[in-house]
Amino acid sequence: MDISFEQGSQGEPRGHALLYFLSSSDPDELWASYVVVLPITVDVSKYVPPFLMSQVKDLGPRDLSAFAFPPAPERLGGRDALDRLAAARGDDVLFGGSINPADVASGMMAVNEAVQRYTEVYSRVVGIESAPEEKEEDQDEGSHGVSEVIYGLMSNTDKLNELTKLVSRLRFGVEGADSRTVSEAEQDMNLLSRHLPANHGVDQLIQAVKSTDEDSAELADLYVQRCFHLVQEDYGSLPRLEAKIRALEAKMET
Secondary structure (H helix, E strand, C coil): CCCEEEECCCCCCCCEEEEEEEECCCCCCEEEEEEEEEEEEECHHHCCCHHHHCCCCCCCCCCEEEEEEEEEEEEECCHHHHHHHHHHHCCEEEEEEEECCCCHHHHHHHHHHHHHHHHHHHHHHCCCECCCCCCHHHHHHHHHHHHHHHHHHCCHHHHHHHHHHHHHHHHHHHHCCCHHHHHHHHHHHHHHHCCCCHHHCHHHHHHHHHCCCCCHHHHHHHHHHHHHHHHCCCCCCHHHHHHHHHHHHHHHHC
16 A cells, blocks of 8 residues: 655654554544654664563564554544644654454454555654664574564464564565565464464465465455454354355456
C-alpha cells in the first residue's frame, strides 16, 4: 500500500506521524494510529525480561526501529481534531486510504504496512543508526532462542498480533525483493507456528504472501482472518469464511 503525506514532506520526514484512514462504510469517520521511527535501533531482549515480553504487544523479539500504537486504528473525533493534534505535536500527517473498522486483522495489517513505508522513507532520507553488529550466526542463534521463550509465554491473541506483524514484514520483503527480510520473516513465522494449532495454517499463509498471483494478497488476508476467528471461537462465521478461502484457492489453481 502507499501512504500520502498530507502534512510534512517525504523529503524531510519528522520520524513521528499521525496515520489516519477513512471508514469504508462512512467516509466521515476517521480512524487513526500513531507512528514512531526511532533514531537508533534497540535490542529489546537486553532490556525486557522474557516473561514480560508478552505484555508489550508492539515490541517484537528482534531489534525494534519503528512501531505504531494502537496496533489497529482507533476512532478519532474528526479531521479538525487530527489537525490540532498534528500542529501541537509537530507531527507528519499520513493518509493510508480506506479500511473496514470492524475488520481488526486487516486494520492491523494496513497499519503495519504503513509503518514499513514510512520507515523506508525516513531511513532513506535521515538514516537510522544501528548498534554495533554481532557475528551473524551468534545473533541469529540468540534471537531464535529469545523468540522461542517469548512465543511460549504469549497469549493466543498476542501470538496473532505478532503473526500479523510478521505477515506485513514478509510482504514488505517480497515487494521490495529483499531476500534477507523474506528469509528472516519466514523463519520467525515458522517458529511462531510451533506455538499455534495446526488449523491456523501458517504454512499456507506464508505461501500466499510469497505468491505472485493477483489474488494472493486477498487469500493471505482471509487466512489471517481465519486465525482470529479461531482464537475468538467465532465458529459461526467460519463456514462462510472457509467457503471464500476454498473458492479463492480453486480460482488460483486453475
